[in-house]
Amino acid sequence: MCVCTHKSRETSMSTKTVLITGTSSGIGLAAAVAAAQAGWHTVATMRDTAKADALREAAAEAGVADLVQVKRLDVTDAGSVASCVAEVVAERGGLxxxxxxxxxxxxxxxxxxxxEGVRSTMEVNYFGVVExxxxxxxxxxxxxxxxITVTSVGGMIGQPFNESYCAAKFAVEGFMESLAPVAATTGVQVAVVEPGAVASEFVTNVRLDVPALLxxxxxxxxxxxxxxxxxxxxFGNAQTSQEAAAPIIAALTAETMPFRIQTSDWAREFVATKLADLDGSAVQDLTGGWLR
Incomplete structure (x- = not known):
């Protein structure tokens, strides 16, 4: 955890504060550095802060180490969520x-x-977001x-052998789509960001033992x-984490966010298949082809 000196919100606190989860690698790390480069005080959270070295090194290389503050946050632990948000608000005067x-x-x-896999996947990907x-x-x-919630194109199109993951991402999309007009009545904007394949450690973190699975x-x-x-x-032709993070920063800084944001042309085309598919046959033909 970094030690920062904080002035009143009326002075240095005029720098806006963003809290980002899952910043030890991948899109989260890239978004944390990019947000700091855009001038945001970035509270970069992760479950295990011992894994923060890559983020700190990237922030230092980008010249924004003073704007990146690492904090521990386990999204599956309500106490961790509450204490982290309270700390940020106390230190920064708001969020x-x-x-x-x-x-x-x-x-x-x-x-x-x-x-067991269904429940654990839902805890991280859905209930943690809600909390x-x-x-x-x-x-x-x-x-x-x-x-701003990073979902996936898998939150729009169910994908084979990803039932638990896609169910959680569908739930997030439904939650946020329902929340958005309600939050807007109080001045809060809500958006979802839908990446496709991203060349990041996320794939490694799934810990696939292919021979055992088969x-x-x-x-x-x-x-x-x-x-x-x-x-x-x-994934061999995937976006970089930096490319996938760029629309997140654009959404942070835009005067008005759209609700649904894809991170690539491929993701836009993929999601468009679902939005135009009233009876589901186009999606079934598409994803069924992945299994042959």
Whole structure:
């Protein structure tokens, strides 16, 4: 945790404050550095602050180390969420934006992996987002702030062997789409950011043991093998974390945010398939093709 000297909000506190979750790597790390480069005091949170070295090094290289403050935050722990938000507000005099970025992937199908994976994936990707948003909203009302949540194109289109992950991201999208008009009546803007494949440590963090997965897949093994091969190819042509983070910073600084933001042309085309697919057949044809 960094030690910062804070003046009154009327002086140095005129720098807006954003809290970003999941900043030890990937999109979160890139967004934290970019937000600081855009002039925001960036509270960069992560569950394990021992993993903050990469962020600190990137911030120092970008010349914004003084604007990046590392704090511990476990989005699955209500006490951790409440204490972190309270600390930020006490130190900074308020809060201007939250970027819900922390997340975890999970690959498998329900018959094979059971309920534990569903529940743990939902805790991180959905309930953690709801918990932090709830804690931040009173302070965002006071500042006329905004909530930006990194979901996924998997929050719009269900993807094979990602039932738990996509269910959580669908839930986040539904929650935020429902919250947005309500929050707007109090001056708070809400948006979701939908990346496609991103070349980051997120894939590594899923901890895929492919041989073990295939050995346990039973009748689903041929389809799973085809899915994994196709997915690894898609990540070979993925966006960088910096490219995926850029629309987050644009949303932070725009006068008015759109509700739904894709991070690439590919993501826009992919999501458009769902939005135009009234009976679901186009999506089923598309994702079914990944399994052959």
């Amino acid at each position: 201007d934006a939250v970027v819900n970025n922390a997340g975890a992937g999970f690959v498998g199908t329900i018959e094979q992996h059971g309920m 932090l948003t709830k804690a931040a909203l009173p302070h965002l009302r006071a500042s006329g702030g905004r909530v 050995a346990e897949a039973g009748p689903y093994a041929p389809a799973l093998k085809a899915y994994i091969e196709r997915t690894m190819q898609s």
